[in-house]
Amino acid sequence: MNRRFTEFIMKGLMLLSVATIMMVLLYILYIVASKGLRSLSWEMVTSLPTGGYYLGKEGGIANAIAGSLMMIVAATALSLIISLPTALCINFVMRRNGRLARSSRFMFDVLFGIPSIVYGAFGFLLMMWLGVQASLLGGTIAVALLIMPIMVRAIDEVAVLVPSDLTEAVFSLGATRYEMLKVVVRQLRPGIVSATLLAVGRGIGDAATVLFTAGYTDSIPVTPNDPAATLPLAIFFQLSSPVEEVQNRAYAAALILTAMILVISFGVRALVKYSRK
């Protein structure tokens, strides 16, 4: 009787936890949607802010949408170029569970835990040192730094699961280490996609990293050296306005950001599924 009771309580607690998380998630979506939908319009997505936009006059946040998209694409590409070889190196060049590999993993875990504002401040210092002003380029580098440890660890998580049987099978056919790695990357493709999506979600929504490094502007950046507006900062600036209409637009911007992440996420997954057929 006693054991059954414990079973019942524990099961109940677990269900309650799941329900709580779902409720919070649904509530966030509800708030963003209910407040945002009121101000969401086609104009907001397609036009640039006019002079009085932040006082409640017409205009849109196309500058921030474009800025965020450009930055996340560039930052993800930059980060992947560095993260993939890093994860492969930890698993297939170093001894997978050797001291060097374990300390590398620990280092990336530490980097993972560093608050994004620190990456922003670091990026800012780096830019001052290099003589780069707040720009699309600066923001891209800072965001790439922020998402790199996430990507490395996410790819690493699947790379440790690659059996040594596979690498040995490739070696036994007379392949070199580089040729072996090419086969491994094929095996890791789904994991690389997940890691990329995780990083995109984290990078596109972060305000602190881009605050000092990307700046803010009412126009769409044309060169990497132009300052770039981003959605998280657009939300931040609008939400701090005393005008109610502008505050509602902040929720609309949040809705756009959420929708973008969902579209990218589902889109890439569908594409991967389709390409495998």
Add this chain to the structure above:
Amino acid sequence: MENILFEMNTSVFVDNYKATAPVSCIENAALCIRGLNVAIQGKPILKDVSFDVPPKSITCIIGPSGCGKTTLLRSLNRMHDYTAGMKVTGQVTIDGNDIYAPGVDVAALRRRMGLLAQRPTVLPMSVFGNVAYGPKLYGVKRGELLRAIVERNLKAVGLWEEVHDRLHSPAGILSVGQQQRLCLARALAVQPAIILGDEATSALDPLATRTIEELLLRLKQQLSIVLVTHTLRQARRIADHVVFMYMGEMVESGSAQQVFSNPVHDLTREFVGGSIG
């Protein structure tokens, strides 16, 4: 079909290197092992192992678990090269060339020795891609030639009839038995002189095991096969020569008939009689 050989440098894997110490092996030995010692982090696993692998026959390495069978097999194609702390001394020669001599092209060496692992390990690509992988590494690009190579080797393992209509499906959808035959076809596609099998049938059901055994018996007309096996019955069924290992030492080697019916050593008698192992 035999004339579809693609141009490859099959025999030379050493840069003008000949074994320094002449070793006396049986005539035409496929492999000649002399004084092989393997130790991991100073702990010896193989102690002074010497035997010959006669050409065009099946040599079975038998012995109880943990006696060093797999370690022995893996030292024959230098699979230990990537294991840290592993030290190999002694001689393993093919055609008078020591495979552990400095300057050996390990990739080319491995190509001469197909490996059949315990669990079938297909590469993350199509059925066609698996068989074509090795030849592609060696520069076969012509689609027509690749198709001929794939067809010939799939026929050689009796898989062609079963898979010819799904050559471009992922290899992972095949049954385990089919996958092991695919692995054999993949190994054969690079025209090895020797096939190394590491308990190659232990993951298969009795029927699939029989298919593989029959294949090996057919293949021994063209190449030499070294098989580590757990099951004495398998060794009795297919072995021409037997090497009995015990606690890292080679206790006895000889023709299957001699080892099974008239063993010289007491340990061998106990093992083949079933009282140890």
